[in-house]
Amino acid sequence: xxxxxxxxxxxxxxxxxxxxxxxxxxxxxxxxxxxxxxxxxxxxxxxxxxxxxxxxxxxxxxxxxxxxxxxxxxxxxxxxxxxxxxxxxxxxxxxxxxxxxxxxxxxxxxxxx
Numbered sequence: 047x048x049x050x051x052x053x054x055x056x057x058x059x060x061x062x063x064x065x066x067x068x069x070x071x072x073x074x075x076x077x078x079x080x081x082x083x084x085x086x087x088x089x090x091x092x093x094x095x096x097x098x099x100x101x102x103x104x105x106x107x108x109x110x111x112x113x114x115x116x117x118x119x120x121x122x123x124x125x126x127x128x129x130x131x132x133x134x135x136x137x138x139x140x141x142x143x144x145x146x147x148x149x150x151x152x153x154x155x156x157x158x159x
Contacts, residue, residue, distance in 0.1 A: 051121045058121075059130040060157050062098055066136055069094055091140040099127045129155075 073079075079090040088096065102123040106114075114122060121129075131137045133154045143150035 050119045054119065055121055055126075055129065056157055058126050059133060059155075062130045063134060063136070065098075066094060066134075089140065091136075095131060095137050095140060099131070102127045 073090075081089070082093070085093065104123050106122065106124075111122065114120060120126075128149075132149045132151060133156065135154065137143070138145075138150035141149070146152050
């Protein structure tokens with residue numbers, strides 16, 4: 047399946063990092079955003095990652111998964127979130143994920159620096 051979805055998977059991984067770097071550049075010129083009152087335990091950087099994950103949030107039925115795996119050239123939604131984020135040094139830093147944990151593996155797949 048990875049071969050069928052590799053170009054889209056690469057686009058997900060590079061797109062989220064490009065978006066994050068653009069957000070960091072925006073902060074340089076506009077100053078860091080304040081914390082949202084009801085979500086105060088999360089930093090603005092953490093909310094960036096959370097918003098990406100929420101974009102792909104969906105309930106996948108068994109029939110839907112079967113259709114995805116046999117007919118379409120897309121990765122399951124959960125992988126479109128987990129894989130780009132677990133390979134992102136920025137995500138691991140922002141959430142303080144321990145080295146070697148699921149969301150901060152020692153060996154990361156990097157497409158570009």
